[in-house]
Amino acid sequence: MSDPRLDVRKTYKLLINGAFPRSESGRSYKVNAHDGEFLANVAQGSRKDVRDAVVAARGVQAKWWALSAYNRGQVIYRLAEMAESRRDELSSHVAAAEGISVLEAAASVARAIDRIVWYAGWTDKIAQVYGGANPVAGPFFNFSLPNPSGVVAVVASQESSLEGFIDAALAPIVAGNTVVALASERRPTPAVLVGEMTATSDFPAGVLNIITGVTDELAPVLAGHEDVDGIDLSGVGVEQASDLNVLAAGSIKRVYRPRAHDADPARRLRAFIETSTVWHTIGQ
Amino acid sequence: MGGEELSNSRLGSLSYDPAPESSAIARLRPSYGLFIDGQFTDPSSHDQFVSLNPANEEVLATVAQSNREDVDRAVASARRAYETGWSRTSGAERSKYLFRIARLIQERSRELAVVETLDNGKPIRESRDVDVPLSAAHFFYYAGWADKLDYAGFGPDPRPIGVAGQIIPWNFPLLMAAWKLAPALAAGNTCVLKPAETTSLSALLLAEILQQAELPPGVVNIITGDGSSGAALVDHPGVDKIAFTGSTEVGRLIQQRVAPSQKRLTLELGGKGANIVFEDAPLDEMVEGIIDGIFFNQGHVCCAGSRLLVQESVADEVLRRVVRRMEQLRVGDPMDKNTDVGAINSSAQLARIQELSAFGESEGATRYTSNCALPDKGYWFAPTVFANVSQSHRIAREEIFGPVLSVLTFRTPEEAVVKANNSNYGLACGVWSEKGSRTLWVAERLRAGVIWANTYNKFDPTSPFGGVRESGFGREGGRHGLEAYLDV
Numbered sequence: 001m002s003d004p005r006l007d008v009r010k011t012y013k014l015l016i017n018g019a020f021p022r023s024e025s026g027r028s029y030k031v032n033a034h035d036g037e038f039l040a041n042v043a044q045g046s047r048k049d050v051r052d053a054v055v056a057a058r059g060v061q062a063k064w065w066a067l068s069a070y071n072r073g074q075v076i077y078r079l080a081e082m083a084e085s086r087r088d089e090l091s092s093h094v095a096a097a098e099g100i101s102v103l104e105a106a107a108s109v110a111r112a113i114d115r116i117v118w119y120a121g122w123t124d125k126i127a128q129v130y131g132g133a134n135p136v137a138g139p140f141f142n143f144s145l146p147n148p149s150g151v152v153a154v155v156a157s158q159e160s161s162l163e164g165f166i167d168a169a170l171a172p173i174v175a176g177n178t179v180v181a182l183a184s185e186r187r188p189t190p191a192v193l194v195g196e197m198t199a200t201s202d203f204p205a206g207v208l209n210i211i212t213g214v215t216d217e218l219a220p221v222l223a224g225h226e227d228v229d230g231i232d233l234s235g236v237g238v239e240q241a242s243d244l245n246v247l248a249a250g251s252i253k254r255v256y257r258p259r260a261h262d263a264d265p266a267r268r269l270r271a272f273i274e275t276s277t278v279w280h281t282i283g284q
Numbered sequence: 285m286g287g288e289e290l291s292n293s294r295l296g297s298l299s300y301d302p303a304p305e306s307s308a309i310a311r312l313r314p315s316y317g318l319f320i321d322g323q324f325t326d327p328s329s330h331d332q333f334v335s336l337n338p339a340n341e342e343v344l345a346t347v348a349q350s351n352r353e354d355v356d357r358a359v360a361s362a363r364r365a366y367e368t369g370w371s372r373t374s375g376a377e378r379s380k381y382l383f384r385i386a387r388l389i390q391e392r393s394r395e396l397a398v399v400e401t402l403d404n405g406k407p408i409r410e411s412r413d414v415d416v417p418l419s420a421a422h423f424f425y426y427a428g429w430a431d432k433l434d435y436a437g438f439g440p441d442p443r444p445i446g447v448a449g450q451i452i453p454w455n456f457p458l459l460m461a462a463w464k465l466a467p468a469l470a471a472g473n474t475c476v477l478k479p480a481e482t483t484s485l486s487a488l489l490l491a492e493i494l495q496q497a498e499l500p501p502g503v504v505n506i507i508t509g510d511g512s513s514g515a516a517l518v519d520h521p522g523v524d525k526i527a528f529t530g531s532t533e534v535g536r537l538i539q540q541r542v543a544p545s546q547k548r549l550t551l552e553l554g555g556k557g558a559n560i561v562f563e564d565a566p567l568d569e570m571v572e573g574i575i576d577g578i579f580f581n582q583g584h585v586c587c588a589g590s591r592l593l594v595q596e597s598v599a600d601e602v603l604r605r606v607v608r609r610m611e612q613l614r615v616g617d618p619m620d621k622n623t624d625v626g627a628i629n630s631s632a633q634l635a636r637i638q639e640l641s642a643f644g645e646s647e648g649a650t651r652y653t654s655n656c657a658l659p660d661k662g663y664w665f666a667p668t669v670f671a672n673v674s675q676s677h678r679i680a681r682e683e684i685f686g687p688v689l690s691v692l693t694f695r696t697p698e699e700a701v702v703k704a705n706n707s708n709y710g711l712a713c714g715v716w717s718e719k720g721s722r723t724l725w726v727a728e729r730l731r732a733g734v735i736w737a738n739t740y741n742k743f744d745p746t747s748p749f750g751g752v753r754e755s756g757f758g759r760e761g762g763r764h765g766l767e768a769y770l771d772v
Contacts, residue, residue, distance in 0.1 A: 129436075280724060
């Protein structure tokens with residue numbers, strides 16, 4: 001039996017600088033569910049969209065980092081609160097995108113939300129865990145502080161539409177960076193939902209920008225962009241990754257590539273931190 | 285400039301209209317039971333004692349006096365909760381409980397602030413802007429540790445200790461409860477908390493919050509009562525760890541009592557903080573810092589900057605400015621949003637402050653006391669500064685725990701360090717100078733757990749707090765604060 005009421009369908013847009021535009025190119029591409037059924041026409045981001053997103057991320061990075069770590073933690077925790085109340089919606093999208101049962105999808109969503117909570121608690125721990133005083137031999141007070149790299153590009157997992165996206169997109173943000181993330185090309189809608197949630201989570205505009213589209217077209221734009229400080233290549237294969245690595249070398253970007261056995265889930269946090277060491281004299 | 289001269293001046297005649305906060309926001313019950321196993325016990329099943337508003341001596345509510353059996357039940361409940369679940373609850377789940385508690389404190393912040401001010405006597409401005417937000421922040425911070433203990437530097441998979449007995453003082457009732465509970469729960473312990481006799485109410489409100497957070501029964505138990513309840517908790521064989529904040533006198537007794545047992549112990553005790561002022565210090569900020577250092581919370585602060593050490597060349601100028609600023613403090617109704625200094629928490633504490641201040645005069649120090657008008661009812665002590673204090677005076681050696689500042693002088697940095705360290709205590713010190721290298725040179729030599737440079741009385745959940753020597757041992761706050769509740 002079909003529902004007598006016709007449902008209202010959503011347009012899936014980009015997230016750039018806190019706004020939800022269609023691609024400036026006017027393009028969209030067809031996204032199917034895992035079973036081949038039509039799901040949506042999703043905005044197909046362009047080079048220009050990516051560049052606009054980098055401008056937005058750069059523009060707000062200093063402001064994001066200037067907030068207290070406590071404040072940044074609360075913003076990220078707020079995202080978990082928003083995601084919790086839209087759990088069912090996320091689950092149905094993850095199930096459709098990944099071809100898993102709704103039950104398995106719900107478990108994946110639960111893990112993703114707990115991961116947001118895990119990240120929320122990191123903002124004011126990073127300095128104590130990865131920074132500290134250095135006992136130099138001399139009359140100096142010497143201490144090292146972890147600072148963010150700046151603007152980080154994320155090519156999110158192609159398979160793990162929500163968990164993989166959350167993992168990669170939030171880690172740099174937690175460390176004080178701002179992010180331009182490419183969602184999974186074939187499974188983009190859970191990431192789009194996360195973007196919508198940031199709009200009600202006190203995220204300053206531009207801290208997280210999300211581009212949907214064709215990875216092969218857009219990832220090189222990010223990897224070669226002179227104003228991007230680091231790139232997470234989780235969502236590209238080995239061959240493509242080495243090409244992107246070469247592009248990234250052009251501006252000495254920090255590159256994160258997942259390893260077969262990533263023992264430490266905090267490796268992503270460490271990937272986009274710059275240790276800054278201060279020497280201060282001691283004397284009367 | 286004397287107080288009289290000032291009150292006759294235009295500055296002294298400035299007055300504010302009253303801006304009272306509403307006490308109805310507190311929604312207090314007439315009487316409270318104990319919080320054991322997730323439920324409040326029937327108040328009529330206990331002896332009750334009154335909790336007074338120290339600003340007007342009116343009864344706010346009656347509170348249960350817990351006896352040995354009650355303590356037994358609370359410890360048994362904590363043990364049960366520890367063994368049957370909490371110690372095996374994942375860090376991620378514990379984290380989410382603590383985040384809930386942090387959020388609930390934020391949601392009910394105004395109510396908590398009003399209760400705190402009514403029960404404690406501290407200005408509403410302070411409970412609203414300091415005690416309550418810092419309490420929420422403390423839970424928020426340790427919520428984030430619960431699922432990251434592997435990163436805390438105490439080895440892989442550090443385990444909790446067990447049942448923690450926690451005894452807290454009356455000067456920051458809610459905040460001290462947060463300082464005790466948050467790290468203990470994050471690490472996976474269960475707790476029996478005993479608030480101070482004169483300030484139980486915000487802890488009981490916190491118990492309601494724990495119910496709203498659906499914290500499993502027994503994970504936190506709150507038993508009210510006098511020193512005998514605390515002693516029963518300290519002596520209880522079912523308790524694995526004692527955490528105490530309070531006087532050095534009581535801390536010493538507790539250390540002696542747990543000595544024969546295997547109980548872990550952390551103590552946060554008294555202090556006689558030296559606030560050291562060099563001649564190049566930024567004058568205006570320094571005067572504010574000195575005033576805040578001693579008159580914040582009526583001086584009921586273990587880390588209060590109660591000994592001012594001023595370099596001789598600027599001593600007269602600093603004293604003149606400090607006394608003038610003291611005259612401008614608004615003393616009175618704690619519920620008035622413009623009040624700077626509120627009521628002394630109890631008649632017993634007032635008597636102690638009066639006694640030590642009398643010694644200050646009889647031992648030859650010069651007394652300056654604010655000319656502020658004091659209310660007729662309640663417990664009040666006008667802000668006071670003693671000049672010409674020498675190191676042997678009682679007011680330079682003993683913790684007064686009230687709005688009384690002792691001023692001493694020094695000539696060289698070495699002398700400042702020697703005088704600052706000439707104390708059995710070692711909780712906190714302040715250093716005021718524009719020269720960073722000298723500040724660090726002094727800081728290196730001060731025997732104190734916390735040193736503030738060009739500021740005073742700053743607290744943050746990420747920053748470890750605690751003393752050396754007779755100010756106690758163990759740290760609260762920061763990564764270091766976890767150690768007190770881990771079996772490491």
